[in-house]
Amino acid sequence: MKGFRFISGEESRDLTHFLRESEKLLNSLGYEELFLPLLLEKDDLSYGLEETELVEKQLFSFKDKGEREICLLPEQTSSILNFFQNKMRIDQSFNQRRLFCFSPCFRYERPQEGRYRQFLQFGVENFLSNQEHAILEIVFLLDRLFSKFFQEGTTLSLSLNFLNSNLKQQLNNLISNSKVEGLCDFCRRKLQRMPIRILDCKNCCDLMENYLLGQKEYIEIVSYQKLKVEEFILALSSSISLSSLRMVFNSKIVRGLDYYNGIVFEVEDSSSKNSLAAGGQYQKKFLEDPITISGSGFAIGLDRLLSSNLKKVVEQKKILLIYKENLNYNLILNLIEEILLSLNLYNTYIDVLSEKDFVGRQKSIVKEHYNLAISLFSPINPSKVKDEIRSFVERNITSLSKLS
Numbered sequence: 001m002k003g004f005r006f007i008s009g010e011e012s013r014d015l016t017h018f019l020r021e022s023e024k025l026l027n028s029l030g031y032e033e034l035f036l037p038l039l040l041e042k043d044d045l046s047y048g049l050e051e052t053e054l055v056e057k058q059l060f061s062f063k064d065k066g067e068r069e070i071c072l073l074p075e076q077t078s079s080i081l082n083f084f085q086n087k088m089r090i091d092q093s094f095n096q097r098r099l100f101c102f103s104p105c106f107r108y109e110r111p112q113e114g115r116y117r118q119f120l121q122f123g124v125e126n127f128l129s130n131q132e133h134a135i136l137e138i139v140f141l142l143d144r145l146f147s148k149f150f151q152e153g154t155t156l157s158l159s160l161n162f163l164n165s166n167l168k169q170q171l172n173n174l175i176s177n178s179k180v181e182g183l184c185d186f187c188r189r190k191l192q193r194m195p196i197r198i199l200d201c202k203n204c205c206d207l208m209e210n211y212l213l214g215q216k217e218y219i220e221i222v223s224y225q226k227l228k229v230e231e232f233i234l235a236l237s238s239s240i241s242l243s244s245l246r247m248v249f250n251s252k253i254v255r256g257l258d259y260y261n262g263i264v265f266e267v268e269d270s271s272s273k274n275s276l277a278a279g280g281q282y283q284k285k286f287l288e289d290p291i292t293i294s295g296s297g298f299a300i301g302l303d304r305l306l307s308s309n310l311k312k313v314v315e316q317k318k319i320l321l322i323y324k325e326n327l328n329y330n331l332i333l334n335l336i337e338e339i340l341l342s343l344n345l346y347n348t349y350i351d352v353l354s355e356k357d358f359v360g361r362q363k364s365i366v367k368e369h370y371n372l373a374i375s376l377f378s379p380i381n382p383s384k385v386k387d388e389i390r391s392f393v394e395r396n397i398t399s400l401s402k403l404s
């Protein structure tokens with residue numbers, strides 16, 4: 001189906017590498033993984049009415065057999081907020097949480113190069129009561145993650161802005177009163193519904209900014225935003241030294257959904273101009289509930305990340321295991337497990353061949369295809385399997401690293 005794809009080979013290994021390493025880092029800082037449902041009832045989307053209309057154009061929605069309006073998960077944050085709201089209703093002390101999730105998300109739009117109808121998101125959110133710490137921690141994590149996976153010398157820019165409901169209101173008024181010619185169809189519709197989002201449009205943002213720069217009120221808004229961002233950069237620089245991100249103020253960063261409130265940001269690969277991650281501080285009040293949720297977070301678009309200038313995962317290792325015909329297959333599985341665990345290699349491929357089949361092969365072909373061949377000719381004592389296998393693997397690790 002168009003817009004859906006298989007991820008295999010090198011890309012799949014890069015993805016596994018990213019997920020494992022990120023999980024390690026996040027777990028070490030107390031983040032728990034949250035698994036999100038992929039189907040939602042449309043009414044469960046916790047957007048404002050106008051946003052829903054806008055999001056709806058891209059919503060992958062349909063009616064199920066019970067004639068219910070349902071949709072596929074469009075993005076993670078709104079679902080995480082719903083989850084949090086439900087938990088908080090039952091237990092007010094359910095805060096101070098740190099969460100991360102990995103899931104596909106879906107949008108219904110014409111598939112174009114590098115954009116899929118099913119795409120992968122990696123989201124990290126925290127709900128610390130100290131909101132200044134919360135956002136510092138988020139930027140720190142983002143920097144650590146990107147410096148882990150990008151080649152040295154890659155410049156990633158962290159574009160920052162400051163938004164709150166007051167500023168959004170003022171910007172919306174200014175933009176909806178503008179008489180700018182030449183906006184795209186989509187932005188002409190936004191003019192009535194969510195004017196501020198025009199600053200998000202690659203085609204129209206410059207047109208709109210040129211108009212706004214002639215407005216005194218806009219100049220005042222931007223200098224206030226700049227001040228708040230500089231305060232944040234100062235606070236950040238005094239406690240954290242960033243290694244992969246270069247911070248810049250950018251008044252055109254406006255996050256789409258209405259709950260963003262405070263510092264908002266986007267990470268861009270300066271060479272490809274691809275936006276790799278986005279996020280910020282948010283606050284969500286629920287109409288029917290006295291609960292207000294404050295958090296900070298980011299989402300990384302993994303499809304874009306995989307096509308970026310990532311550090312290459314160590315090339316896949318291929319190991320050939322040759323065994324005596326009479327060897328129990330369970331022993332062989334134990335051995336494979338032990339080899340992989342000892343070497344902590346998730347990019348290792350192990351082929352198993354009986355001695356009889358091996359003898360018929362040409363040595364040169366085997367050499368060409370495998371990094372290492374391990375022959376298991378000596379009989380193994382089943383009662384000491386674990387020990388024997390472990391010592392066998394230990395003896396052979398050196399030869400493996402020599403070969404790799």
Ligand SMILES: [Zn+2]
Pocket residue numbers: 183184185186187198201202203204205
């Ligand atoms: Zn536009």
